[in-house]
Amino acid sequence: MILYPVFVRHRIKIAFSLKALSIGLCVSALILIPYYFLFGESEGKITLYAILFQLIGIALPEEFFFRGFLQDSMGKTIKAVIFVSLLFSIAHLPKAIFSHEWISLLSFFPSLVMGWLYMKTNNILPGTIFHFLANVVQSIVTIQ
Numbered sequence: 277m278i279l280y281p282v283f284v285r286h287r288i289k290i291a292f293s294l295k296a297l298s299i300g301l302c303v304s305a306l307i308l309i310p311y312y313f314l315f316g317e318s319e320g321k322i323t324l325y326a327i328l329f330q331l332i333g334i335a336l337p338e339e340f341f342f343r344g345f346l347q348d349s350m351g352k353t354i355k356a357v358i359f360v361s362l363l364f365s366i367a368h369l370p371k372a373i374f375s376h377e378w379i380s381l382l383s384f385f386p387s388l389v390m391g392w393l394y395m396k397t398n399n400i401l402p403g404t405i406f407h408f409l410a411n412v413v414q415s416i417v418t419i420q
């Protein structure tokens with residue numbers, strides 16, 4: 277998945293800037309803090325390895341492919357955001373089926389946020405930050 281854009285020589289837009297970092301953190305705080313306090317309770321600890329894996333092994337490669345390649349190839353439209361979010365949700369379907377983690381079917385909604393962030397900033401960093409923090413919050417929260 278992550279290597280395909282490399283083979284077709286698609287340039288992924290990621291810029292490490294204070295603005296991109298701030299946008300990612302602010303949107304994450306606005307959405308994830310209320311989610312944490314309204315819909316869940318802490319399940320316990322999460323290891324440093326799990327946190328690093330959420331960033332390097334999940335959030336960054338998925339944003340690289342879904343936003344940096346697919347959405348970028350489709351253009352800066354809300355239709356592209358919706359279509360790529362649908363594909364993102366379908367990609368999470370096996371996790372729901374085989375691991376019985378049905379919450380992963382709701383990945384469409386955070387994907388809309390990540391797609392919107394990419395559409396507005398033309399940078400995968402804000403969406404990657406949101407994706408990473410959403411995964412970490414989901415890892416420590418039990419839906420009641």
